[in-house]
Amino acid sequence: MMTWSRKCTLIAGAALILATNAVALIGVAYNRGTETSVLKLSERELRAPRSGWREENSALEVGLDWRVLAEDPEDEFARGRYGAAWLDEPKLASLGVDVKAARRWNERWFRPLPEKAVLIVLELDGAAYQEALRRAQARAARDAALAAANPDQAQILRKAKRAEDALRREQTTASRLFAIDAGLDFASLRAKYPDATRYAVVRGLLKPSRIVANGKTRFTASLSDHSAAWINVPLELSAALERSSAPVSATIAFGKRFEPWIIAVSGRLDGSSAAVK
Amino acid sequence: MDIHSRVEAQQRADEIRVFQRELERLEHERVIALDDAQRAAIECHHQELLARYGKAFDIDHDAHAKQLSLGMRIASFIGALALAASVFFLFYQFWGRFSTAAQVAILLIAAFGALAATVLVQGRDETGYFTKLAAMVAFVCFVLNIAMLGRIFNLTPTDNALLPWAAFALLLAYTCDLRLLLVAGILCFASFIAARTGTFGGLYWLDFGERPENFFPAAVALFLLPQVVDHRRFAGFAATYRLFGVLTLLLPVLVLSHWGSISYVHADPDVIEGGYQVLGFTLAAGLAWLGARRRWPEVTNTGVTFFVIFLYTKFFDWWWDAMPKYLFFLVLGLTAVLFLLVLRRLRARGYRIFGGGG
Numbered sequence: 001m002m003t004w005s006r007k008c009t010l011i012a013g014a015a016l017i018l019a020t021n022a023v024a025l026i027g028v029a030y031n032r033g034t035e036t037s038v039l040k041l042s043e044r045e046l047r048a049p050r051s052g053w054r055e056e057n058s059a060l061e062v063g064l065d066w067r068v069l070a071e072d073p074e075d076e077f078a079r080g081r082y083g084a085a086w087l088d089e090p091k092l093a094s095l096g097v098d099v100k101a102a103r104r105w106n107e108r109w110f111r112p113l114p115e116k117a118v119l120i121v122l123e124l125d126g127a128a129y130q131e132a133l134r135r136a137q138a139r140a141a142r143d144a145a146l147a148a149a150n151p152d153q154a155q156i157l158r159k160a161k162r163a164e165d166a167l168r169r170e171q172t173t174a175s176r177l178f179a180i181d182a183g184l185d186f187a188s189l190r191a192k193y194p195d196a197t198r199y200a201v202v203r204g205l206l207k208p209s210r211i212v213a214n215g216k217t218r219f220t221a222s223l224s225d226h227s228a229a230w231i232n233v234p235l236e237l238s239a240a241l242e243r244s245s246a247p248v249s250a251t252i253a254f255g256k257r258f259e260p261w262i263i264a265v266s267g268r269l270d271g272s273s274a275a276v277k
Numbered sequence: 278m279d280i281h282s283r284v285e286a287q288q289r290a291d292e293i294r295v296f297q298r299e300l301e302r303l304e305h306e307r308v309i310a311l312d313d314a315q316r317a318a319i320e321c322h323h324q325e326l327l328a329r330y331g332k333a334f335d336i337d338h339d340a341h342a343k344q345l346s347l348g349m350r351i352a353s354f355i356g357a358l359a360l361a362a363s364v365f366f367l368f369y370q371f372w373g374r375f376s377t378a379a380q381v382a383i384l385l386i387a388a389f390g391a392l393a394a395t396v397l398v399q400g401r402d403e404t405g406y407f408t409k410l411a412a413m414v415a416f417v418c419f420v421l422n423i424a425m426l427g428r429i430f431n432l433t434p435t436d437n438a439l440l441p442w443a444a445f446a447l448l449l450a451y452t453c454d455l456r457l458l459l460v461a462g463i464l465c466f467a468s469f470i471a472a473r474t475g476t477f478g479g480l481y482w483l484d485f486g487e488r489p490e491n492f493f494p495a496a497v498a499l500f501l502l503p504q505v506v507d508h509r510r511f512a513g514f515a516a517t518y519r520l521f522g523v524l525t526l527l528l529p530v531l532v533l534s535h536w537g538s539i540s541y542v543h544a545d546p547d548v549i550e551g552g553y554q555v556l557g558f559t560l561a562a563g564l565a566w567l568g569a570r571r572r573w574p575e576v577t578n579t580g581v582t583f584f585v586i587f588l589y590t591k592f593f594d595w596w597w598d599a600m601p602k603y604l605f606f607l608v609l610g611l612t613a614v615l616f617l618l619v620l621r622r623l624r625a626r627g628y629r630i631f632g633g634g635g
Contacts, residue, residue, distance in 0.1 A: 006396045009452040013392040013415075013445065020423055020441040021385060028430045056366060058373030059428075109545060111538045115481040203433055205481060227433040235376045259431050 031255035036186070037200035038253045038263070039124050045177040046250055060238040061230040062250065062262075064202075066177040068223065069128045073135050082222040084179060087206075089219050095182060097208045099219050113208040113219075119258065120204035120223055121181040121193055128178035133170050140167040179223050182206060186258075203227035203258045228252075228260045237265045282454050283405055284512030286330040287337060293323050294339075335403035353406040357413035357457065364391075364417050368425065380429055384422040391415035399453050412449040412458050419445050436482045439469035456513055463499060463521045470495035478541060489529030490541050496526035520575040523564055527583045530557045535590070557587045588612065 039045075047063035068084035089099050095118050102113055123129075140163040147153075147160035183189045186201055193199035208221045231252065251264040280286045300319075303309045311319070330336045337343040364387070372380055395411040402408045423438050446462030449455060468485070471492050475485035485491045500522030503515035533540050534557050537549030561584035568576030589609060596605050 004452060006400055006452070009399075009448065010393060010396045013396075013448055014389060016441055016445055016448065017385070017388045017392065017419060017422070020419075021381075021426065024423065024426045024430075024432065025381075027432065028426075031430075057369050058371055059369075060373060061428075105543070109538075109543065111543075114479055114487070115484055117481050227431070230428075231431050232429055235373065238373070257433065259433055261431060 027257070028259075031257040031259045032253075032261060034256050035196070035253045036190070036255060036258065037196045038251060039122070039177075039197065039200050040249060040251045041124070041177065042249050044173055045124070045175045060233040062233060063230050064122070064177060064225060064228050064252075064260075065175040066122050066179055066225070067175055068179050069131055071220070073138075080222075081179065081224060082209075083220045084223065086181065087221050087223075091182075092206075092208055092219055092221060095184065095206060097206070097219070097221070099208075102208075102210065102219065103217065110210070113210075116206045116208070117226065118182045118184060118204055118206045119186060119189060119201050120179050120225065121183070121189055122200045122202060123178050123180045123193075124198050124200075125176040126178070126180070126198060128180050129176040132174075132178070136163070136167040136170040139163045179204075182223070200252075200254050201258055202254060202260070227258050228254070231260050231262055233262055233265065237262055280330065280334075282510070282512045283334040283336065286334040288512075290327055290330055290336050290338070293327065297323070333403065349404070349406050353409050354457065357410045360410060360414050361417035364414055365421055368421055372425065377429060381426070384418075384425055387418045388415070388422040391418040395449065395453065405454065408453050409455050409457055412453050412455050416442075416446050416449060416458060416461055434483065436469055436472035436476075439465045439472070443469060450514075451511065454511060456517055459514055459517050460521070463518065467492065467495040467499060467521065467525055470498060488539060488541050489532045492525045492529045496522050496529075498522075499525060516573065516575045519573055520579060523576055523579045523583075527557065527560060527564075527579070530560060531583065531586065531590075534587070554587065554591065558584065561587060585613075585616070 041064070045065050047065045066081070068081050068087075070080070071083050071085040093099050096116055097113060102110070105111075140160075143156070143160040143163040147157050150156045181189065181192070182204070189201055190196075203226045205224045205226050206221045207224070208219055211218050211220060249266050250262055252260050253263050254260050280289060300309075300311075304311070327336075327338070331338065337346050368383075368387075372383075375383065391411070392415045395408065395415045398411040399408045420442055423441065426432065427434065427438075443462045443465035446458045446465060450458035450462055471494075472482040472485045474491040474494050475488060476482050478488060478491065480487060480491075499518050502522075503518045508515040508518075530553050534550055534553035537544075537546030537553070540546075540549045540553075542549050561580045563580070565577050565580030565584060568574065568578070568580055589612075592605070592609060592612070596608065600608070
């Protein structure tokens with residue numbers, strides 16, 4: 001009978017480590033073999049690194065700051081990822097959410113619908129952003145007119161100021177990256193949105209939810225990213241960022257598995273830039 | 278008799294000491310009288326065995342040494358966890374200062390180095406305490422290796438990572454005879470099965486905890502594994518599998534008996550909760566019975582503990598609001614007394630209903 005020696009442990013353990021690393025790195029190479037989308041983002045679309053871990057974590061990571069165009073045009077902020085206008089019941093059903101069954105569920109027996117893994121289409125500076133801008137302008141104009149007609153009404157004046165601030169934010173700092181569609185098949189999404197420099201496809205999660213209002217029940221969902229939540233900035237690029245006070249632009253590629261990586265970043269103050277070959 | 282592990286050697290040494298004390302008593306009470314040749318033969322055999330075990334497994338020779346060993350076990354457990362955390366934070370503190378290639382190289386070297394150190398320490402450490410420390414650090418280095426590759430290259434999280442982690446932990450557990458690593462392997466393996474079950478049930482894999490029924494297949498696999506695979510060479514391993522099998526079964530049942538709305542079964546939550554309460558009582562009692570019958574104390578104790586938990590949580594549901602608090606706790610106390618009486622009666626009957634001896 002063969003006895004298991006310490007040498008066998010070493011060989012088996014080393015083989016396991018090697019094989020697992022090889023599988024992971026081959027996956028990285030496969031993903032980066034083909035760029036499915038490349039977006040050039042400004043600091044408006046890049047989230048600041050997490051602060052809580054900064055003291056313990058020496059690496060730099062950036063997040064994509066994207067949002068959805070809310071169904072309600074009166075939504076002053078439109079910064080969230082909940083209740084996108086296009087995520088109606090037929091769309092949810094096409095993404096595999098069993099809305100019909102959920103509608104049949106007894107009120108007392110109702111349970112949260114499970115999250116679904118989907119592909120999300122992100123649009124950079126497109127029609128969705130223009131609509132968000134138009135809504136902010138319309139709100140600001142309406143509230144300013146109302147304030148002009150009621151100069152002694154403090155509440156109306158405050159509302160007008162808020163709308164003006166929201167418009168300024170929308171024009172200067174708010175993200176122009178919007179989730180505009182979702183699907184389960186990349187090919188059909190790419191056929192619908194062929195411009196790979198304006199539309200990126202990322203892996204995401206869709207969490208359906210039910211809204212009961214005025215005796216009517218309808219379903220919507222919130223979205224979250226899943227493959228592009230935080231993107232590691234390699235040392236070669238983070239050095240360039242650290243010479244600047246704030247990242248201004250980053251070119252981010254998405255591969256075959258929709259996993260992102262940064263191919264270039266640049267900072268504003270000293271004009272430094274770097275790119276990965 | 279072949280002795281394969283420190284636990285078995287220690288058990289045999291304890292039995293020898295008990296035998297020696299009892300023999301002294303029997304001779305003192307003139308029940309038996311060995312002649313000098315017999316006494317010398319027994320003593321010589323025992324001394325030889327104890328010396329061999331002492332050399333091979335560093336066993337405790339008396340009660341005082343045993344107490345110190347317990348302290349060393351606790352220290353090595355806490356030390357293993359602390360060292361593992363230290364490795365994790367050390368990498369986090371400095372990884373941003375290295376290029377991508379250097380990061381990958383450091384992760385690989387750390388995983389290989391910690392594994393080699395574990396094997397090296399194992400060859401020189403008869404006690405097993407330092408091997409446990411090294412093995413835990415090796416496991417954390419491997420977990421860190423794969424998790425950080427995910428961070429460095431922005432990989433999508435996947436449950437597949439749980440499989441190599443489980444395999445690595447089990448490799449170290451079996452080759453170094455470490456139950457701490459066995460527990461780590463069991464947790465990774467159970468999480469993987471639960472995640473896959475959740476995926477089949479239409480959940481995103483990370484949400485497997487949202488439906489506690491996802492843990493049932495893992496519970497069955499863990500409980501049956503020591504029945505299928507012979508674990509006699511690994512002291513305590515079979516019991517650890519059974520213990521985690523029972524916990525993986527009864528904890529979800531306990532959760533579902535209070536929150537029926539998170540079940541896969543689409544029915545009135547009250548009916549689901551009632552069903553799981555009945556199932557919980559039945560399973561807990563059945564496992565206590567099975568454990569007593571098969572001489573699995575870990576199964577009996579866990580079954581009895583869960584039976585009491587199920588009972589007390591029912592008491593809470595029924596009477597916490599309705600009764601004055603002194604009466605509620607009096608009922609709990611009286612139930613415990615009733616339990617003691619029942620168990621004492623069963624013990625007095627020699628576990629006949631459990632198939633035990635008279």
